[in-house]
Amino acid sequence: MLLTGAPAQEIQRRRTFAIISHPDAGKTTLTEKLLYHGGVIHETGEVKGKSGTKAVTSDWMELERQKGISITSSVMTFDYQKLRVNLLDTPGHKDFSEDPYRVLMAVESACMLIDVAKGVEERTKKLYDVCRYRSIPIFTFINKLDREGKAPLDLIDEVETTLKMSCYPVTWPIGIGQRFRGIYNRMSKEIILYDQRRDGDEVTVIPVNGYRDEKWKSLVSEEIYEQTCEELDLIEGVLPPFDPEKFLKGEISPVTFGSAKQNFGVDIFLRFFCQFAPGPQPRNTQSQVPVDPLDSNFTGFVFKIQANMDRRHRDRIAFIRICSGRFERGMKVKHSRHNKEIRLSYSNQFIANEKATVDEAYAGDIVGVADTGNFAIGDSVASDKLVRFEDIPKFAPELFSRMSVTDAMKRRKMQEALVHLSEEGAIQLFIDPLVGMQDPIIGVVGELQFEVLVHRMQDEYNLDVKLNRLPFSVARWPRSQEGKAVSELKGSFQVYRDLIDQPVILLNQEWDLNWAKKENPEVEFATSISRAR
Ligand code: G4P
DSSP states (O other), rough: OOOHHHHHHHHHTEEEEEEEEOOTTSHHHHHHHHHHHTTTTTSSSSSTTSSSSSSEEEEOOOHHHHHHHHOOOEEEEEETTEEEEEOOOOOOOSSEEEHHHHGGGGOOOEEEEETTTTTHHHHHHHHHHHHHHHHHOOOEEEEESSOOOOOOOHHHHHHHHHHEEEESEEEEEOGGGGGOOEEEEEETEEEEOOOOTTTTTTEEEEEOOOOTTTTGGGGOOOHHHHHHHHHHHHHHHOOOOOHHHHHHTTEEEEEEEEEEEBBBSSSHHHHHHHHHHHOOOOOBBBOOOBOOBSSSSOEEEEEEEEEETTTTTOOOOEEEEEEESEETTEEEEEETTTEEEEEEESOOEEEETTEEOEEEETTTOOOEEESSSSOOOOOESSSSSSSOOOOOOBOOOOEEEEEEEESGHHHHHHHHHHHHHHTSSEEEEEEETTEEEEEEEEEESSSSHHHHHHHHHHHHHOOOOOEEESSEEEEEEEOOEEESOOOOOOOOOEEEEEEEEEEEESSHHHHHHHHHHHOOTTOEEESSSSOOO
């Protein structure tokens, strides 16, 4: 049955997105300004924490605070115009981790943030690939226009050639760096002039009859006027009008320019976002029958688990993306993997620095529910008819270690902690079937994950541990052509098991992988594996 009336309207006004960027492009700053425009924070600087201002909203963990980096992801919610916007934060450290990839499984669109001086950077590209894989629409915000950078036409060309994505400039900068004077909004036909000495909110808006309208000519230098007009001549001459259909299919990215730090252009991006960002979409299931967000059956999946967000309560929170229906605090749901009923209690939403209890939430929202160990990444829940959503892919780790604990009496506790943390998705565990959990191998995709692991073992489990690095750098899951797990391989390859009992091989280098392929031509060696839920 489909919901109608007020609950249906609630679902239709949800917009859930994430910002993808390379570290230092200005994600924290842009997030802060978005929350400011959403009325959640009243002074800028409330979210930013790097340079001694107030703590970053997503800085839950001590290590993050020490390092001044954002390791974990969080969810921020605000209302803008008539919409309820959920902004999912993605970790910002240069180190590679799986967390942002999972976040992108829970959103309907993304904003690609690009530093005007640096262009498309490595991390942005990786995250962008995940968005492309899901075909989600991508907005582009080119940031730091108040600093010297690449010429806007070159940047557009860079995005188009590097990412193979067509761009549609919604706004166009008037000058750049020292000479940055504002933007031309091609959609609304407005010149928006900005004064570096004032807050970005205090702008002069001049409605024009096209950019060659001389109304604004005397307000900037002749050189800037001419250059802007010449650039716009080139764009207007070749670009077809904005095609929302192509955008929704992920084929074209609308581009806005601005300066997050100066709070300039952020409101224009936000308004454009609200006009075109898609609301909750039908989500595919393993049985290939998509679930309509308006379906009255409450459904959702766990895309993130985080322990000890609140140090006073030593809690563990499972973040559920609601895919359909309405959530009520304390409701009973069916759990896909355990095939049992559980109660979703202590639900939270995260609004700026505050964690607020939610009594109800709708498709498109994220709720954090208290978890006593029931959940693992990728689990589905439903109030009525059980569904299993498409899996969240797991990525092949590239760094491997074994762990030892100083106090040998605490070995068992260490093993339990490792299982917890791997269920949470913080690490991956590989087990030799002969010795089981006695001596598991830990795999991660980035160095920082090891640092966080050691820190958390100490901090959360009171275990003093050491990591002994192993020479492996490649993990592959052997599969038959039909996609079935293969446990026996020709050649002398030790086959380990992962936490969901799938066979996996760990190799020192690509050369070994080529050897394995040569010896076993009928086997495919998968780099990622879906979690069977
Ligand atoms: P991140 O989360 O993507 O890693 O980036 P973050 O917002 O922390 O910004 C990285 C640096 O870039 C910060 O400088 C920030 O102030 C600066 N920045 C962000 N947006 C703009 C912009 O539009 N213009 C200019 N000029 N700078 C911008 P910082 O020196 O690390 O910190 P702070 O001392 O400025 O706070």
